[in-house]
Amino acid sequence: MLDFFTIFSKGGIVLWCFQGAGVSESFTGPVNALIRSVILQERGGNNSFTHEALSLKYKLDNEFELIFVVGFQKILTLTYVDKFIDDVQLHFRDRYKNELEQKGALKLLNNTFDFEDRFKKLLREAEVTSKARSPVPMRSFKESEKSQKTVKSMIETKGGDKSKEQGGKKNKNTKKEAPAVEPPKGDQGKTPPFGQKDVLNGNQGLTPEEIMQKKREDFFRKRKMGPTEKPSKSPKPQKPKEKVNRVWENAGSSSKNLDYSNKNGENSSGEDQKNLEAQFDPEMQVSSMKGDLLSVDYESSEEEEMEEEEEEVVDSKTSVKKSGGFGGMFGMLKGLVGSKSLSREDMEPVLEKMKDHLIAKNVAADISSQLCESVAKKLEGKVMGTFTTVASTVKQALQDSLVQILQPKRRVDILRDVMDAQSQRRPFVITFCGVNGVGKSTNLAKISYWLIENGFSVLIAACDTFRAGAVEQLRTHQRRLNSLHPPEKHGGRPVVQLYEKGYGKDAAGIAMEAIAYARNQTFDVVLVDTAGRMQDNAPLMTALAKLIAVNMPDLVLFVGEALVGNEAVDQLVKFNQALADHSMSDKPRLIDGIVLTKFDTIDDKVGAAISMTYITGQPIVFVGTGQTYNDLRSLNARAVVGALMKA
């Protein structure tokens, strides 16, 4: 049923592969597509990928730098695949542990990995178990909880009976959750041990505030009592989400409660946590605000994080009782030296922090979480070297991923392409699109100035026929550029010309005529300025898509401002969607590049660059840093990532 299964190293050498019966096509193409679109673009959050008719699932083994990929037909829904990959990974590692632990690439070349029979056995087992597990039949009424409850218990009465009712409701809720867990388990074939699944559900069942409170409690408890307490890293007992009767502090249930004279924290369970927090809060403030205020450095908070982490790690390893301060120091040393492999729990707090840091730097929220997820997948199980902490490893990995995202995936050299078009005697057409007010016309003028400086002649097509003053604005720019580069110096011909047909006409028609005119008059570049439009405005998006589909420009540039936050995701997705939907051809022209404008208005909140490149996968071609003609730059990936990771 599987089409293929491969095991290859991260360096590209295939260790072992299996091709299903009757499959003749090579799987190299789909696997390469998987690598390029998922792993290299940091979309490693979910582990499945579809390529034409095949559906691929993969798993990274970061300790030995291996990748396991399985492929099967998209129309089949195989339930055992996830568990199967995990099993295969475990067996492969166990069997070839000795060979894989050697250093260098020679180990992969000199050893042959005969995994065939083991693999076939595992495959048979997986298929058999998937068939054996039939869907859970519905319970009959007799078996359900409801039939066993007495009618009396379901009658609502004031006061005392509420607790019994809550108990009944609690049972119903847990029972409801358990069968709710079952069908997804059966459907998706995800079978981690049941306890683990409970924890996952349990943690997600709590609201984020409650998770934060729980974490805060753990922190305070640890701080107070030192690292002797084992914070529960094992599955916490679930608190089922029941409807607790809300107790109002100032409610008049009885006047006794309003008597605060001898109150000693004997509130009902709902307020316990709040009280605990109140007890701890003043303590924390008292000890930490002594002396000078801490600066907003990233380094100081990182050290706090490190300490908290190392203590946790020590606790899980040793249960020897040590006094608070000494244990902390020893724990930190132990965490630094020696090799230990990274696990999810180790990375969780650091990743959370990095995610918040990225969001604070204006990266879109779901992109930050996807990025952190992908980094976690990349680092899980990796063995850290000596003297490296979890925080530094994660930070380094995140930095590498960000640089990788910002690096252009194709050659970006506009001058070279213009020369190419020149030799083919056709004009090079660039179209600018974007929402209102991002700086399309301004940056168009800057780009034409740059092109003129390099000796090309430019035709500006005024396809913004809607906004008042758009054509006049472009005419002013044209006059200024011509005065800066007078025609006498450039062979008697004005270097910039404006092609306009006034207001209210069809933009696509004007663009087509402009390109024809440029071809006749042998202009080198045509810059097409379009009207700004909101991504939700369907008729305008259709008009833009028509303009681009009809005229087939060489470069479609999306102009986005650097101040935009989460909106960038929405804008780009909808623009790309519109361009794809309304084009008639098989290969629609999508956005080819991004112009990032108003870069001088942000100091180091440069997250918009990441959001935009992540969503489209296209490079940032120009960066606008001001309103004069000289304020045009190219993107330096390392500098942007440096500013992003800085405190």
Added chain:
Amino acid sequence: MTENPLEPYIESLRRQLEEQDPVVLVGVIVALAVVVITCVFLKYFLTSKTVRSAVLLVGLCDSGKTLLFIRLLSGKFKRTQTSITDSSAPYKAKNDRSCTWTLIDLPGHDSLRSQYLEKFKSAARAIVFVVDSAIFQKEVRDVAEFLYMLLTDPVVCRITPTLLVICNKQDVAMAKSAKLIQQQLEKELNTLRVTRSAALSAQDGSVGGSVYLGKKGKDFEFSQLPMKVEFLECSARGSKGTNLRRGASAVLPNNQRRGDETLLWLCATSTS
């Protein structure tokens, strides 16, 4: 005369030393000795030259670097996928010449190549640039851009490693010859050095690549470069009748030079 100002100080020092406990004196002397020895060691280690013994395999994506790497090391033929990290292994030449280098295969994907190059370029003794001869015509500009980036890199210009351009995939019928590839690259680099120097500076003001390739005023040729450049044809897959067990003829170039000899040639011509 010069001793007069120093003498009272020397006298007082001597008196103080004599008054001190001998144990303390011994301690002070030992401490001084340790400091001196450490300084000597540091000086020795810091001024020793960093040995460059890496041969880097670079090139565009899908040009055959990983397969070349495998065949040079083991002579076997294995399937490969797109690399996402580097692979390195020590390589010993077949003759008894004690040249051991590290052969490093870098990923060719656009988003990864610059960061891996940053890591390894300072240790490079020779750079093997692999070109896919079959689809060269379509990729000319990308190949030239990568080569330009490599040749204008300040670290590379400083250490001038030997550059060997291997025109791979000669077993495909439409493959271009090494001479043609060399001419096309020279033409392309000629244009590139003009457009690249006119490129925009980065947003923080840094201007990349201020090195001008070759000589101004004349057309660019590879002989104008400070490093030794050579073009070779080869086929990593080997022709049909190859006996794969012969490790030495892992790479069968058309101009009769074996892969093994190629690397020997690299060893001979590279500057230490």
